[in-house]
Structures are given as structure tokens and as C-alpha cells.
Amino acid sequence: MQPRTVDDVPTVIAQEMGRVLSGDPLDLHRDFFLAGGDSVRAVELITRLGERFSDGTEEASARLCSALLLAVFEDATPEALAAVVREHL
Template sequence: MSSQQLYHGDTEVSRKEQQPAMDHVPDALATAIAREMGNILVRQPLGLMDDFFLAGGDSSRAVELITRLVERCALGDAEATDQLHAALTLAMFDNASPAAIAEAIAKQTIERS
């Protein structure tokens, strides 16, 4: 597998196709997530398109990240919190970049408005 290829299920998908649509995601959110990922991995912040798992993350650290992000978003009610947690869990194992996680948070926030 080349560095430009990812495997998604049984289908090979190019990295370009996996990149999130950043047009509605604030850079500050993605940057904050990149910084938090770096904190969890005890390293410098990740780049906005860097993969959390390729940077040294594992499933335990992913759960820690998701928990921190859900706590910080504080959507107000249990249902919204559960929906955000589920969305972030799916997003994390689909495309674990700060930009993609920020997009998942932004999408949940927009859907709640």
C-alpha cells in the first residue's frame, strides 16, 4: 500500500477522497484538536491532516481523546452528548485527522441548531 492509499473496509480509497470538506469547519477547532491529539500522544501538535493512529495513537488513546472532546463540547443534554460521542467514535475510525474530527463536531453542532 502506498502512502497515498488507505483501505476502507474492502475498498481501496485514495487519501484525497478521505480528506474532509473543510469549508464549514473553523480552523481554530481543527487546530485545538490537533493540539489535544499531540498532548495525548506526548508530542507536538499534529498537522491538520495527520492521522492520529499513524502518529502513534491507539484505541485506548482514541477513547481518551473522544472523552475529552465530548466533555469540552458540553452540548447540554444527554441525547446530544451520546450522539456526539457516537459521531466522534465513527469519525475517529474512519479518518483520524484533526480536520476530520473537527468536521464531525461541526456537523453535530450544525444539526443541533
């Protein structure tokens, strides 16, 4: 699902987190790591989000992935990562 609006971004991220964890979408305030994620899965998640939300250029994807990599270890909830994605849209 591509987000229709910036308000849909947290929901899309929650769905991607669920896919990476082989489960249901996470609650918007549930921490990825507390839900069973680890650093390897975090890298997979960040790669997926970079591909999904960048404008398709390698440079834009790299910038977004770098920002998400820093953010995921600060607050790994869909809402928090959505704030980072919105800054790069």
C-alpha cells in the same frame, strides 16, 4: 483553548491529539493512529472532545462521542474529526 469560531475547531482537536499522545499538536492532516495513537488513546481523545465540544448535557456529549467513535476509524485527522464536531455544534 476553546475555539473562538468553527474555523478554530481543527486546531483545538490537533492540540488535544497532541496532549493525548504526550507531544506537540498534530498537523491538521496527520492521522492520529499513524502518529502513535491506538484504540485506547482514541477513546480518551473522543471523551475529551465530547466534553469540550458538547453543550454540557450528557445526551449531547453521548451523541457527539458516538459520531466521533465511528469517524475516528474512518479518518483520524484533526480536519476530519473537526467536520464531525461542526455537525454537532
